[in-house]
Amino acid sequence: MAVRVSAEDFDASAEMEKLCAGDTRIGGIAMFVGKVRGDVQGEALTSMTLEHYPGMTEAELARIEAEARERFRLSGSLIVHRVGELTPGDNIVLVAACAPHRQDAFRGAEFLMDYLKTRAPFWKKETLANGTSRWVDARESDEAAASAWQERST
Amino acid sequence: MAVRVSAEDFDASAEMEKLCAGDTRIGGIAMFVGKVRGDVQGEALTSMTLEHYPGMTEAELARIEAEARERFRLSGSLIVHRVGELTPGDNIVLVAACAPHRQDAFRGAEFLMDYLKTRAPFWKKETLANGTSRWVDARESDEAAASAWQERST
Amino acid sequence: MTDSIAATEVTLRYFAWLRERAGVSEERLALPSGVQTVGDLLRWQAGRGHPFDQAFAMPEAIRVALDHAHAKASAPIGAAREIAFFPPVTGG
Amino acid sequence: MTDSIAATEVTLRYFAWLRERAGVSEERLALPSGVQTVGDLLRWQAGRGHPFDQAFAMPEAIRVALDHAHAKASAPIGAAREIAFFPPVTGG
Numbered sequence: 028m029a030v031r032v033s034a035e036d037f038d039a040s041a042e043m044e045k046l047c048a049g050d051t052r053i054g055g056i057a058m059f060v061g062k063v064r065g066d067v068q069g070e071a072l073t074s075m076t077l078e079h080y081p082g083m084t085e086a087e088l089a090r091i092e093a094e095a096r097e098r099f100r101l102s103g104s105l106i107v108h109r110v111g112e113l114t115p116g117d118n119i120v121l122v123a124a125c126a127p128h129r130q131d132a133f134r135g136a137e138f139l140m141d142y143l144k145t146r147a148p149f150w151k152k153e154t155l156a157n158g159t160s161r162w163v164d165a166r167e168s169d170e171a172a173a174s175a176w177q178e179r180s181t
Numbered sequence: 182m183a184v185r186v187s188a189e190d191f192d193a194s195a196e197m198e199k200l201c202a203g204d205t206r207i208g209g210i211a212m213f214v215g216k217v218r219g220d221v222q223g224e225a226l227t228s229m230t231l232e233h234y235p236g237m238t239e240a241e242l243a244r245i246e247a248e249a250r251e252r253f254r255l256s257g258s259l260i261v262h263r264v265g266e267l268t269p270g271d272n273i274v275l276v277a278a279c280a281p282h283r284q285d286a287f288r289g290a291e292f293l294m295d296y297l298k299t300r301a302p303f304w305k306k307e308t309l310a311n312g313t314s315r316w317v318d319a320r321e322s323d324e325a326a327a328s329a330w331q332e333r334s335t
Numbered sequence: 336m337t338d339s340i341a342a343t344e345v346t347l348r349y350f351a352w353l354r355e356r357a358g359v360s361e362e363r364l365a366l367p368s369g370v371q372t373v374g375d376l377l378r379w380q381a382g383r384g385h386p387f388d389q390a391f392a393m394p395e396a397i398r399v400a401l402d403h404a405h406a407k408a409s410a411p412i413g414a415a416r417e418i419a420f421f422p423p424v425t426g427g
Numbered sequence: 428m429t430d431s432i433a434a435t436e437v438t439l440r441y442f443a444w445l446r447e448r449a450g451v452s453e454e455r456l457a458l459p460s461g462v463q464t465v466g467d468l469l470r471w472q473a474g475r476g477h478p479f480d481q482a483f484a485m486p487e488a489i490r491v492a493l494d495h496a497h498a499k500a501s502a503p504i505g506a507a508r509e510i511a512f513f514p515p516v517t518g519g
Contacts (some may be wrong), residue, residue, distance in 0.1 A: 149516055241405075
């Protein structure tokens with residue numbers, strides 16, 4: 028179980044290797060990589076700046092991971108989130124969950140993403156090609172996705 | 182959209198790069214890597230041999246991918262499946278789906294796995310540490326996971 | 336028309352434990368004209384004698400593909416050129 | 428006891444557009460003794476005058492963390508040493 032906040036990019040394969048290394052009870056690993064999109068509702072995006080709350084970020088991500096481990100049978104999990112200025116196509120976040128069975132791995136990774144999106148203290152500011160900048164609004168669909176886990180047992 | 186059957190290992194990061202390359206409408210990519218486990222109901226596994234049906238494998242994987250594209254808004258998808266003799270910890274399969282939105286990516290990757298497990302013509306033969314070999318039985322839980330998609334709209 | 340199709344040779348392929356029990360991975364032969372559906376074919380295989388009788392003793396555990404596509408027992412064999420027999424798949 | 432906690436200095440931190448509107452990322456000060464809950468604190472901020480009046484004009488759009496943990500408006504501030512204000516999170 029590990030969380031990391033970094034300006035640097037990550038290598039999904041290398042992270043996966045580290046996460047699984049030596050544990051042959053693992054049957055599968057599910058991963059998600061979030062990327063910077065090149066458009067915002069039809070407008071071209073020049074860059075995306077990610078701010079976070081050092082100290083709380085790590086604490087909150089650790090709480091999210093602990094909750095995932097309580098809900099699913101996971102052998103390991105990982106959250107890597109980038110901060111600073113990124114451009115379209117860049118990686119933003121990597122979430123990975125490995126487990127003896129694939130359903131736990133998939134559920135674990137999706138749970139980590141849904142909770143990260145609504146609880147981890149990161150904020151995105153978009154700079155558009157027309158020169159304007161704006162903070163991204165929270166999406167209701169993200170809140171709904173996280174809330175839906177409250178009603179599920181798996 | 183691509184399917185590949187190979188004795189060679191794969192690099193999840195490199196595959197992801199190729200799948201997403203140049204498409205900045207992609208917001209996320211979900212991946213699953215299935216691995217050879219080191220035990221079978223408490224018995225140590227020495228190796229796992231994967232047989233497939235050349236010709237039908239590619240045709241069936243292509244049909245599974247086409248069905249995933251009909252159901253989800255995917256920008257790209259990939260299935261790589263290894264064949265031949267593998268040992269515990271080795272990668273068996275890589276499934277990846279990229280999409281503008283993460284829910285489509287997650288659903289797409291999980292759908293590809295569930296269908297692959299029940300429709301793609303691969304067979305596993307396990308060799309145990311005690312010297313015996315046996316063909317792996319199909320799991321009812323895999324059939325149930327694939328059937329569940331019939332009742333869902335997303 | 337039906338007779339001419341039935342007289343055409345088809346390729347039969349066997350995989351996994353079915354290949355091992357049948358003792359053959361591939362064969363070419365002309366199916367009897369009475370064999371019209373996948374179910375007919377499974378019954379015909381079970382009646383071919385050793386080792387097919389044992390390999391096909393439990394037809395419900397055997398899956399069939401016609402020209403690289405899964406087919407149910409009720410499916411007509413039609414003009415299929417390659418017919419494969421195998422246990423339920425276990426990849427992934 | 429309540430008085431001594433209230434008189435203790437706390438660190439206030441601001442993030443994203445709240446940082447920009449408040450014009451400050453961090454400050455240290457002693458909260459008035461009447462500020463007992465997160466809700467009290469949000470009301471107090473809105474009454475501090477420019478630029479806090481505008482930054483905190485819509486308290487329902489503001490999230491608060493006490494010592495690195497999310498806190499509701501009804502939560503008592505208690506002995507928290509670091510209190511953060513920010514919009515709903517948008518990472519991932």
